[in-house]
Amino acid sequence: MPTRNDAYLLMTTHVKNENLQKHMLSVEVAMRFYARKYGEDEELWAMTGLLHDSDYEEHPDLHDHTQVAANWLREGGYDERIIYAILAHNDLNLATHPRNDLLSKGLYACDEVTGMITATAPITKCHSRTLAAILPELISLFGMAA
Numbered sequence: 001m002p003t004r005n006d007a008y009l010l011m012t013t014h015v016k017n018e019n020l021q022k023h024m025l026s027v028e029v030a031m032r033f034y035a036r037k038y039g040e041d042e043e044l045w046a047m048t049g050l051l052h053d054s055d056y057e058e059h060p061d062l063h064d065h066t067q068v069a070a071n072w073l074r075e076g077g078y079d080e081r082i083i084y085a086i087l088a089h090n091d092l093n094l095a096t097h098p099r100n101d102l103l104s105k106g107l108y109a110c111d112e113v114t115g116m117i118t119a120t121a122p123i124t125k126c127h128s129r130t131l132a133a134i135l136p137e138l139i140s141l142f143g144m145a146a
Helices: 004-014 018-037 042-051 067-075 080-088 102-123 131-141
Strands: none
Touching: 004 018, 004 042, 018 042, 018 102, 042 080, 042 102, 067 080, 080 102
16 A cells, blocks of 8 residues: 555645645544544544545546546555545535445544634634644534544
């Protein structure tokens, strides 16, 4: 299986927008946190978060988004669980890729939560702390179970 460095290279090859890169890195951190919390494979979960929007900048149409990434990942020898979860995080794929496993549910939730964090972090006093340190606190502020 490709390494985290391989995944990072794939991401930065296709994603030039710094804010989108930050979002993807945030999802990676959140996924690693929850993998540890639930006793899952941290590297697999983190890599799923890192790669989940790897095709979005070049293919923002939701009919293409995640389909293109799935092809890249299959060609690159990535785990099918990563590919499935990435496909499942696009609502247009739910008929063929329902979120019926913890990895898919985790990616969908972390994608949404980190979007809120990315949007609110610049206006809060948390910019001197790491995402991993503030994630449980921010999740509790939104009334979600950590």
